[in-house]
């Protein structure tokens with residue numbers, strides 16, 4: 124579902140070249156849940172942005188849902204993102220002039236997917252905001268805005284969901300609700316989540332640890348739900364191609 128081939132990212136500021144990602148290889152299966160962890164500044168958000176087609180790599184290729192997006196034009200990429208991907212940003216990026224319900228409906232309207240509009244009410248209910256449907260973002264708390272953003276990410280029933288610290292602004296009971304909703308989506312979608320929360324990372328099929336732009340460790344938590352169900356022993360693998368390629372062939 125996701126294939127990263129030798130992804131590198133450098134930023135040029137004045138005379139200095141900063142290499143933020145080094146030769147990242149990664150494959151993610153169709154219903155796999157990947158947690159990306161690592162210290163602040165290790166490249167998590169940059170990697171997520173490149174995986175999600177929001178940012179371009181300096182080197183390497185990104186293949187999503189069988190489409191090599193590396194060389195797509197901005198407009199092709201925008202349409203692909205809108206129809207196939209869902210995003211939960213760290214800053215929620217809700218539209219202030221629209222109600223919660225209208226915000227949730229935006230991706231389906233932008234990408235002309237009218238058959239998906241009916242999902243909006245149900246998603247708001249599932250994030251516990253049925254009674255806030257007609258409130259504007261300024262009338263919502265940070266945690267409520269976060270939940271609207273999550274409902275919005277799911278409205279198109281995307282093949283892949285990307286989330287950067289989605290439980291950061293949620294108290295524990297709402298955080299739990301969101302975690303359940305996200306886990307439920309992995310029955311039909313891949314989920315790539317950046318998190319500092321060890322309990323959340325513990326729920327993933329694999330945890331990818333970054334440090335200084337390298338994958339330093341891949342921790343396999345349990346068998347992918349796409350395979351035979353049932354618990355399996357968690358394992359730790361050192362970073363490297365062997366650890367990643369163990370998952371090859373899964374779609």
Ligand SMILES: Nc1ncnc2c1ncn2[C@@H]1O[C@H](COP(=O)(O)OP(=O)(O)O)[C@@H](O)[C@H]1O
Pocket residue numbers: 134135136141143161162163164165166167168169170
């Ligand atoms: N647009 C940019 N220009 C220059 N440096 C950047 C830019 N975006 C991120 N960086 C740098 O890249 C590194 C990784 O950032 P980021 O991916 O946001 O890390 P994380 O999400 O793990 O905290 C940081 O050192 C950050 O300062």
Ligand SMILES: [Mg+2]
Pocket residue numbers: 167168169
């Ligand atoms: Mg970040």
